[in-house]
Amino acid sequence: MADQYAQPREDKRPTEIPAIRWEEPPEGPVLVLLDQTRLPAEEVELVCTDASALVEAIHSLAVRGAPLLGIAGAYGVALAAARGFDVEEAAQALEGARPTAVNLSVGVRRARSAHRAELTRTGDPTAAATAALAAARTLHQQDAEASARMAAHGLALLDELLPGGGHRILTHCNTGSLVSGGEGTALAVALAAHRAGQLRRLWVDETRPLLQGARLTAYEAARHGMAYTLLTDNAAGSLFAAGEVDAVLIGADRIAADGSVANKVGSYPLAVLARYHHVPFIVVAPLTTVDPQTPDGASIEVEQRPGFEVTEVTAPQVPVAGAGGGIPVAPLGAQAYNPAFDVTPPELVTAIVTEEGAVSPVTAEVLAELCARSRQVTIS
Incomplete structure (x- = not known):
């Protein structure tokens, strides 16, 4: 390409x-x-x-x-x-x-x-x-200030890990200005690379079941004039196999004290793919996302979404007929497993980028030190 x-x-x-x-x-x-x-x-x-x-x-x-x-x-x-x-x-x-x-x-x-x-x-x-x-x-x-600092730290890390530029970045879910007081988390890093002329391609997972990549990340990428390509979640493996991914950038909804990362479902398989193919897997999140009171990944409560989000599809301004307000795509009465998130263990995470800098390797000790000196974390 x-x-x-x-x-x-x-x-x-x-x-x-x-x-x-x-x-x-x-x-x-x-x-x-x-x-x-x-x-x-x-x-x-x-x-x-x-x-x-x-x-x-x-x-x-x-x-x-x-x-x-x-x-x-x-x-x-x-x-x-x-x-x-x-x-x-x-x-x-x-x-x-x-x-x-x-x-x-x-x-x-x-x-x-x-x-x-x-x-x-x-x-x-x-x-x-x-x-x-x-x-x-x-x-x-x-949060707006943290977003700007994360973008700078993340771009510096990309340049360190991938000298020469031309980054081909795979992202999952939506992590831009729609999730932030500023320009976002992971997508803010990709945007910084784009502005620096260092982004060759942004691969956008559609992100099932709610299509937040297709609907939201593609929307933001288009508004910024970024070179992006949308793909189904289960096509990511073929991209890795073809050598078309230089780094994975995702956000996080909760980071446990040991560095386990809860993010939109589908993130964990990307981490496994990235490890197998020797591709950096980078999490970008403010320190407010680190929860010292959650000791490990097994302690993170994973939200379960309604099954109709899988068995039906919805689109604005389209007539609907399903029980959840969408167009049925599965047999009536089909059961659906629909977790909103999955958890990636810290050993699969190359680095966590925060407003205070990047953590690598990801360990409980380094995270605790980072949180202790940050005024951002004020969980009472």
Whole structure:
């Protein structure tokens, strides 16, 4: 494949709609989300006026991606406080909305702690709501800054592992600006390579069962003018065998204390393929994704999604007939195994790239040291 990659490329992305934003119209504060279930067909926004609406948006995957879920969780607490709802009840509902993504709990707890502290200090609910919102905005800004640093560290690691440029990168699920306060995690690294003229090809797994690679990563890659090719998940092995993959870049929803990585289902098989074919397998995630309270991969709760996401297909603006609102592709009554995530053991991970730098080899000791000196990790 003779793609040209020597010259830096222009970012052709038009002005994009932010994945999440706080607004204060006259009728009261709201949280506005880009509805990711409607992409790429439509760019439609959802307006959440309370935490229960946000919980539903999280369940439906209108808002998703580990770092963005943390930001959403923090804003959800602030929204409950600003509108006079029970903050503790809202925090509990938000925290349990996606069990595998640890960032959600981090964001919720950070805003709730700020609210509690100010309420204890002043007894003023308005001041406490302001404190919760400030905590959410700080987390949002910190995530954007972490994204930029991860991109720089990740590109430096790629250049070290793959001197000469022309990187052919395989990615899984969606890890760009749709999951972040900035430009993302793994896709931000690929984007940095693209801007530096070092990206030859971005291989995009369609990522079953929800097609978040096909719908979302391809959408983002196209907006950035990146050279990308979409493939079915089970075609990845043939790419490795043909020598067409130089590195695998994925994100993470939770990283256990021992370095085990939970990410969208299908990540573990890629790690096995990468190891067999001697290809670097790199995880890019902020330190808020590292959970010291989860000792190992076996301790990570893996979310199970509804079976109809496998037995039916959905597409925006297409008539539907199935029980889950989609077009049936399996016999009526077919059982489906549909975990949202799988877990990759640390020995299959070449490096974990964080905003504080890359960890390689991945060990519990190095991760603990990195977390201990970072102000990003504040799990209470």
